Amino acid sequence: MTKAALAAAILLLLPSLAFGGDLRARAHAELQVVTTDDVKSEVAFGREVAAMILGKYPLYRDESLTRYVNLVARMLARNSNRPELNFTVGVLDTDMINGFSAPGGYIFVTKGAIDAMDDEAELAGVIAHEMMHVSQRHIVKELNIHGSDLSPAAGFSHMIGGAGDVVKVAFVKAMDEAVNILFERGYKKQDEIEADTLGTELIATAGYDPEALVRYFEKIKGGQEKETVTLKKLHPSFDERIGWIKQAVEKNGLGGEGHKKGVERFNGVIRKKG
Amino acid sequence: MKKTLMLLVVLLVFPHALFAAESVFVQSVKAKIMGEPNFKSKELGVAQKGDKLAVTEKGDGWVKVTAGSVSGWVNKLTVGDAPPMDKVSIITADSANLEGKSRKRASAMTSAAAARGLSDTERKRLTDEGKANYRDLVEMEKIAATIGDREIGSFADEGGVQ
Known part of the structure; x- marks a missing residue:
């Protein structure tokens, strides 16, 4: 018994010596354990960026429309992996067709984008795309904010939880960079692919027509140039986007019977605005 | 002696089983467990928010898990590495x-x-x-x-x- 126990003890140690370093490194790199404090910092940063988005385009003041877009977002959020976020949506008062998002769950859809939509599934598709930029922390990773533990999400706490001018300067610089990504540079192509494909998975999981974004892009790609000029500048081509969305629908088996477009409810809220 | 040998064989073949098996936690209100990494495959069960699922395999956008007696695939959008936060x-x-x-x-x-x-x-x-x-x-x-x-x-x- 004693010999068996000793043998077992030695053999238990051997793998940890051989593989433990490997396992720890992998866990450290892959496991992004995010604390409540990290999320609060993410929301605080995103809130400031949201205010700057509204500095460029004011809020379209319509309470029933604002409630409606928020209900769509909150309902989608129940099907996603950021349950701690209160996704908050505003409609921007501009004819430009576009959507924006800031860390922490702030989402914006333009009035122009909504005017070009025909149903709730298309609205859900655009909102879901922006939600995925938030969920996947695209701006966080792009800003290369790192805390002491390799987790990009923890970087916000590190950056804005401290005091002093150096920290504040870094914070304002990060805000300016975030706005630059949103309005000038655009996201990386891989991030746009992720937002389109995961956004489509999200709306399909919620029960909406998974082809909604395809329908919407087919419609607006031939539209008025001045309304889509910024959208085209900041995103890959519509044809590319339609292509990878269709691939995602096929690969994940998202199609089928029973998905909703939500035409009636959408018209009830939107069309009566005139 | 036989028991010792058996123990040695098990520990040599499955050392990683002794260490923290990876788990994911359901973040969405519910997560369907599918037979294949595809929503058109057979639905084997439904996990609820907060459920801890043992990971057995990783795919492209999907994770294979076991939950009780059920073994199947959940979409990555519905799970995370830690229990869901309030x-x-x-x-x-x-x-x-x-x-x-x-x-x-x-x-x-x-x-x-x-x-x-x-x-x-x-x-x-x-x-x-x-x-x-x-x-x-x-x-x-x-x-x-x-x-x-x-x-x-x-x-x-x-x-x-x-």
């Missing part, structure tokens, strides 16, 4: 007016959150320069803050979505 907010419905001549102290911010982000002075500067609009931000937050779980549930039910 809602995190730095804003309450009673938001502050940060613009204009009569500025009130932001009672909406927690004492910890108040130390985050920009100061009131910096926000006023950005507003005066036309770079930021906190008034509209507070307006949209106020509207969103009035939406509760029950209303979201009804909205989903009425629309035939979930």
Whole structure:
């Protein structure tokens, strides 16, 4: 018994010596354990960026429309992996067709984008795309904010939880960079692919027509140039986007019977605005 | 001797089984467990928010898990590495007016959150320069803050979505 126990003890140690370093490194790199404090910092940063988005385009003041877009977002959020976020949506008062998002769950859809939509599934598709930029922390990773533990999400706490001018300067610089990504540079192509494909998975999981974004892009790609000029500048081509969305629908088996477009409810809220 | 040998064989072949097996936790309200990494395959079960699922394989956008006697695939969008967090907010419905001549102290911010982000002075500067609009931000937050779980549930039910 004693010999068996000793043998077992030695053999238990051997793998940890051989593989433990490997396992720890992998866990450290892959496991992004995010604390409540990290999320609060993410929301605080995103809130400031949201205010700057509204500095460029004011809020379209319509309470029933604002409630409606928020209900769509909150309902989608129940099907996603950021349950701690209160996704908050505003409609921007501009004819430009576009959507924006800031860390922490702030989402914006333009009035122009909504005017070009025909149903709730298309609205859900655009909102879901922006939600995925938030969920996947695209701006966080792009800003290369790192805390002491390799987790990009923890970087916000590190950056804005401290005091002093150096920290504040870094914070304002990060805000300016975030706005630059949103309005000038655009996201990386891989991030746009992720937002389109995961956004489509999200709306399909919620029960909406998974082809909604395809329908919407087919419609607006031939539209008025001045309304889509910024959208085209900041995103890959519509044809590319339609292509990878269709691939995602096929690969994940998202199609089928029973998905909703939500035409009636959408018209009830939107069309009566005139 | 036989028992010792058996133990040695098991430990040599499965050393990783002795160490932390990877798990994921359901983040969404529910997560369907499918027979294949595809929503058109057979649905084997449904996991609930907070359920801990043991990971046996990773795919492209999917994770193979075991939950009790069920072994199947969940979509990565519905799971995460840690148990789901409660809602995190730095804003309450009673938001502050940060613009204009009569500025009130932001009672909406927690004492910890108040130390985050920009100061009131910096926000006023950005507003005066036309770079930021906190008034509209507070307006949209106020509207969103009035939406509760029950209303979201009804909205989903009425629309035939979930």
